[in-house]
Amino acid sequence: MSARRRAPDRALLEARIGHRFADADLLERALTHVSAVHSDKTRTYQRLEFLGDRVLGLCVSDMLFAAFPSAEEGELSRRLAELVRKESCAEVATAWEVGPHLKLGDGEVASGGRRNRAILADVCEAIVGAVFLDGGYGAARGVVERAFTERMHAPRRPLRDAKTALQEWAQGRGLPAPTYDLVTRSGPDHAPMFRIAVKVEGLADAVGEGASKRVAEQAAAAGFLQREGIWKADSHG
Known part of the structure; x- marks a missing residue:
């Protein structure tokens, strides 16, 4: 019964992300916090977060380069920094509703880890890395474009003081x-x-x-x- 309940939830999560994983283990790892494992930290999202951070930066840079053809390097850099900052990534993870799917240790659950902005930001990057490994750059770019395009055209903060x-x-x-x-x-x-x-x-x-x-x-x-x-x-x- 438990497995039957989890399956549709994970499918809904994939739908919100915009990618159906061929390798379900990649998504599982992207949702696993280090507090949920006892020894093998490669089974957590840490390595995927490392990769996803770089993939996200490339995807957003690609989007900005195409969307703002007259922008100079300084403006593009400021726009990139605004889009990939931790707060923006946490907002994306919240929109994907990843919280209920996170695998956390009991302590993290008790301290509100499912709503922790730092964890959510890390998981967003890990999911981007997982999509890249599962489907390649095109799949990752599609996920990032759907999640970040609105933010790209309407920055939450002034890009410059x-x-x-x-x-x-x-x-x-x-x-x-x-x-x-x-x-x-x-x-x-x-x-x-x-x-x-x-x-x-x-x-x-x-x-x-x-x-x-x-x-x-x-x-x-x-x-x-x-x-x-x-x-x-x-x-x-």
């Missing part, structure tokens, strides 16, 4: 680096408020406010970028 983006924009036009001047400091010592003006040669200053100089500088840079149409108000990078 405002000060870096403004400095790169100025340098790209042969302008001196932007400078930041304190306009006012107000409020009590325990809750100060800073107004900072960013200056770019030949253009009007932009002013930002914040509870620290760093925050105010970022706000000033973001305001400048939005005012000049370099950034849209709701889409950074």
